[in-house]
Amino acid sequence: MDWDEFYKGTPAWDVGHPQRAFEALLEDGEIKPGRALDIGCGRGENAIMLAMSGCDVTGIDLAETAISDAKAKAAERHVNVNFVVGDVLMMDQLFKESEFDVVIDSFLFHTFTDKERPIFAKQVCRVLKPGGKYFMLCFSDKDPAGPGPRRISKAEIQHTFTPLFNVIYIADSSLVATTGKREAYLLSAVRKNIF
Numbered sequence: 215m216d217w218d219e220f221y222k223g224t225p226a227w228d229v230g231h232p233q234r235a236f237e238a239l240l241e242d243g244e245i246k247p248g249r250a251l252d253i254g255c256g257r258g259e260n261a262i263m264l265a266m267s268g269c270d271v272t273g274i275d276l277a278e279t280a281i282s283d284a285k286a287k288a289a290e291r292h293v294n295v296n297f298v299v300g301d302v303l304m305m306d307q308l309f310k311e312s313e314f315d316v317v318i319d320s321f322l323f324h325t326f327t328d329k330e331r332p333i334f335a336k337q338v339c340r341v342l343k344p345g346g347k348y349f350m351l352c353f354s355d356k357d358p359a360g361p362g363p364r365r366i367s368k369a370e371i372q373h374t375f376t377p378l379f380n381v382i383y384i385a386d387s388s389l390v391a392t393t394g395k396r397e398a399y400l401l402s403a404v405r406k407n408i409f
């Protein structure tokens with residue numbers, strides 16, 4: 215998939231504000247100030263919000279255009295975020311083990327193939343401190359079938375993450391796209407101490 219191509223315009227997920235589910239995690243104290251990583255950060259709204267709430271934030275995305283736009287947006291808002299171009303499936307080449315207290319994922323997991331999922335879970339697990347938290351928002355199988363990303367079931371989320379994480383909850387949630395409000399799952403998981 216040519217992700218850069220999407221950023222020549224405004225892709226459906228690029229709503230120009232953070233997702234409410236992540237705002238609520240900050241308000242409820244589930245995400246606390248610390249080192250945070252936004253994987254597949256796109257144009258950076260969620261990463262910028264975390265930085266404005268006191269986190270030391272890195273945002274990573276494959277798409278150079280998204281990262282360059284995110285950097286410009288953060289500079290315009292006088293917010294400090296370390297935005298980097300890179301592949302989440304190869305984060306072992308970019309980040310040390312146990313670098314982050316929290317990883318957030320806004321619509322990235324549901325883009326991966328079945329084969330990529332265990333590689334992805336391992337990469338996320340590796341960059342988190344033991345006890346570090348992973349919060350993931352994805353399209354759910356409650357969203358009507360149709361175009362757009364794969365709908366994900368709770369069983370698929372469990373299957374991917376339970377080898378490496380303690381799943382705290384998989385909650386019904388929603389995500390906002392330019393096409394409107396959609397059904398989502400919000401995963402809260404804690405890294406097991408296995409590396």
Ligand SMILES: C[S@@+](CC[C@H](N)C(=O)[O-])C[C@H]1O[C@@H](n2cnc3c(N)ncnc32)[C@H](O)[C@@H]1O
Pocket residue numbers: 217218227228229253254255256257258260274275276277280300301302303319320321322325
């Ligand atoms: C559906 S978009 C979501 C963007 C952003 N999180 C948001 O909520 O606006 C998925 C993002 O993940 C990025 N992406 C896809 N595969 C990736 C990979 N292997 N490594 C890093 N970023 C990736 C894409 O470039 C895209 O920006």
